[in-house]
Amino acid sequence: MIDNVKNILNCCRYCGCKFQQDIRKKIVENKEFVICEFCGIEINIDSIDTQERFVKDPDEKTSNHKDDIKKNKKSIVKRLGKLMKSRKYSVNMILDDEDFPQIFKENLIIVISRLIYFFIREWEQENNISVHRVSLNQSILTYLASKLKPILAKRISRAFLENLHDISTDEFDNLLRLLQKKLESNQDYRTHFLTFLIWLKKIVFKLISDMWTMKNLPKFQATILNDLKEHNFGFFVSKKNNETKPKKSIYEKIEDVFENTSNPENKNYRNNYRVHVEQEELTKIFKFLKEKGCSIKEVNEKIGYNFKNALYKGYLINETSYKKLEELVGHPIPHSIKEPIINPCNLLESEDLAEIIGVLLGDGSISKDCRTLIITLNQIDEPNYVIYVKNLIKSTLKQEPSVIDLTNNKAIQLRIYNNGIINGLLSKGLKSGNKVKNQVNVPLWIKKNHRYMIRCLKGLLDTDGSIFIARKNNEIRINFKNNSKPLVEDFREMCDNLQIRTSKVNSGWTNSRGKKFRHYKVSIGAKDQVAKFLYIINPMKWELRWKLFDNILKRQGSSIEDLFKYKREKKLRYYSQKVIDRINEIP
Numbered sequence: 001m002i003d004n005v006k007n008i009l010n011c012c013r014y015c016g017c018k019f020q021q022d023i024r025k026k027i028v029e030n031k032e033f034v035i036c037e038f039c040g041i042e043i044n045i046d047s048i049d050t051q052e053r054f055v056k057d058p059d060e061k062t063s064n065h066k067d068d069i070k071k072n073k074k075s076i077v078k079r080l081g082k083l084m085k086s087r088k089y090s091v092n093m094i095l096d097d098e099d100f101p102q103i104f105k106e107n108l109i110i111v112i113s114r115l116i117y118f119f120i121r122e123w124e125q126e127n128n129i130s131v132h133r134v135s136l137n138q139s140i141l142t143y144l145a146s147k148l149k150p151i152l153a154k155r156i157s158r159a160f161l162e163n164l165h166d167i168s169t170d171e172f173d174n175l176l177r178l179l180q181k182k183l184e185s186n187q188d189y190r191t192h193f194l195t196f197l198i199w200l201k202k203i204v205f206k207l208i209s210d211m212w213t214m215k216n217l218p219k220f221q222a223t224i225l226n227d228l229k230e231h232n233f234g235f236f237v238s239k240k241n242n243e244t245k246p247k248k249s250i251y252e253k254i255e256d257v258f259e260n261t262s263n264p265e266n267k268n269y270r271n272n273y274r275v276h277v278e279q280e281e282l283t284k285i286f287k288f289l290k291e292k293g294c295s296i297k298e299v300n301e302k303i304g305y306n307f308k309n310a311l312y313k314g315y316l317i318n319e320t321s322y323k324k325l326e327e328l329v330g331h332p333i334p335h336s337i338k339e340p341i342i343n344p345c346n347l348l349e350s351e352d353l354a355e356i357i358g359v360l361l362g363d364g365s366i367s368k369d370c371r372t373l374i375i376t377l378n379q380i381d382e383p384n385y386v387i388y389v390k391n392l393i394k395s396t397l398k399q400e401p402s403v404i405d406l407t408n409n410k411a412i413q414l415r416i417y418n419n420g421i422i423n424g425l426l427s428k429g430l431k432s433g434n435k436v437k438n439q440v441n442v443p444l445w446i447k448k449n450h451r452y453m454i455r456c457l458k459g460l461l462d463t464d465g466s467i468f469i470a471r472k473n474n475e476i477r478i479n480f481k482n483n484s485k486p487l488v489e490d491f492r493e494m495c496d497n498l499q500i501r502t503s504k505v506n507s508g509w510t511n512s513r514g515k516k517f518r519h520y521k522v523s524i525g526a527k528d529q530v531a532k533f534l535y536i537i538n539p540m541k542w543e544l545r546w547k548l549f550d551n552i553l554k555r556q557g558s559s560i561e562d563l564f565k566y567k568r569e570k571k572l573r574y575y576s577q578k579v580i581d582r583i584n585e586i587p
Contacts, residue, residue, distance in 0.1 A: 090192035098349075100175055104172065110164070110223075111164075111172070114228065114231055120208055150257075151258065154180075156257070174426055204224065275322040275336070276336045282307075356392060356393065358458060359392075359459040359462070361463075366426070368434075373401075373425070375389065377413075378411060381410065402414070403415075429443025439485060439487075454537055461541060465480045477525050481521040482519065491522055495524070500529055505520055528576065535579050
């Protein structure tokens with residue numbers, strides 16, 4: 001496909017592929033954009049130099065020495081080799097991108113394949129011809145490229161996001177926005193992504209036109225094909241004249257295949273905008289509503305928001321609740337709009353990040369609307385641990401969390417409102433919303449690395465774990481309890497991988513605020529295994545409490561060392577001695 005052309009104006013400058021004269025006219029005269037068939041780069045008027053725009057004859061020889069270089073057979077072969085490498089490299093750049101989890105990239109291929117399939121069927125209807133009768137040509141590729149271009153900046157209709165594999169629609173939407181931000185800010189990455197789209201378009205077209213009825217296909221092609229067959233597009237209605245005609249309902253169901261992410265009227269994104277109202281103004285509103293006979297509970301119910309948070313704590317109000325408040329008051333309220341930080345935060349996998357994820361899985365959460373990260377800790381009994389977590393977050397996430405004191409409570413909340421950080425954590429395997437309903441677990445990238453496992457276990461034990469002295473036999477025991485069974489099973493699995501022996505996972509019931517919750521628990525009881533866990537994991541719970549244990553034991557005429565001694569052995573075992581040595585080193 002790469003010919004020995006004489007004029008550089010007829011070639012894509014990235015891969016050298018030749019394009020026809022009528023395409024060049026579209027670029028220069030009509031100022032349209034065209035996407036190169038092979039490399040996916042956009043060719044438009046801005047990519048052609050000013051002097052070259054006024055060259056009338058594209059075949060006319062120029063005096064530029066670079067244009068007169070002889071393109072012999074060796075150079076053509078060399079250019080073709082570069083083309084193949086660049087295409088393969090670009091696809092691998094997208095598929096191996098560590099900024100996004102593997103499950104998102106797999107589902108992205110599925111979703112884009114659905115879009116390509118939809119637009120191919122649309123092309124069939126417009127041209128009244130079946131793809132089985134034609135081969136993939138430049139006009140079809142250009143048509144698909146123009147239809148798929150909005151994926152670089154707009155969100156996809158939810159009709160195409162049904163039945164995704166191991167990822168929720170909201171998670172996919174959040175990660176897609178991160179991808180779009182990266183495409184907007186990184187031109188090289190954008191170029192590779194366009195090449196990736198060309199590669200996928202050719203695969204899907206081949207599957208639809210030639211391989212639709214084939215069996216025993218390779219796993220990659222079979223997965224895409226099966227999804228296209230099972231997904232409810234609402235297309236196939238009648239088979240008169242062997243033609244497939246779309247139902248009108250498909251266009252009613254999918255009003256816009258792509259929806260603008262920046263549109264504040266969009267239901268799924270309206271909560272990204274927050275309204276700030278001065279407290280003096282809110283006080284006047286509260287007095288007015290009180291005189292009108294509205295209690296604070298009634299106000300909360302009518303606007304769908306806790307009005308006290310804005311009135312007394314200065315919290316921002318989401319746009320929907322603000323509009324309802326305006327309707328309730330009956331006149332416009334002076335305000336300012338605060339837009340969230342949505343720049344993606346590229347969080348690198350590290351030991352510190354693994355521990356933060358352990359803390360979040362234990363005593364943290366990400367709000368359902370993906371706006372707020374909350375970690376609830378005990379500031380009365382564990383003030384040093386609160387300071388430790390604050391410093392860990394500040395050094396790892398590069399932002400100091402806000403501190404919220406909970407009235408009439410021992411707890412304190414550390415909060416982060418940075419959408420970039422939250423989206424970065426979501427891309428590393430965390431989930432938003434209720435952890436019990438989601439049955440959260442430890443991300444796979446942590447379980448693949450021993451150093452990450454150690455720090456994640458530390459975060460989990462320091463939040464939802466306990467270290468205590470059993471009264472019956474004066475032995476130290478370790479428990480980990482959580483309402484998510486997969487998380488407790490992951491705790492046990494990581495201990496096993498570190499060769500720390502644990503009990504089986506047991507279940508029970510916990511009463512909390514008048515409700516019953518099923519909890520799951522795993523424990524470590526053997527002296528040598530407890531000592532091994534304490535030495536390898538070195539949890540903060542142990543560092544902050546061993547002195548308390550030692551004081552209690554001394555009153556009973558014993559000591560910490562006695563807890564690790566064995567009746568049949570005079571000397572302490574290896575890990576028990578290591579734990580004692582570490583304690584003795586502390587001044």
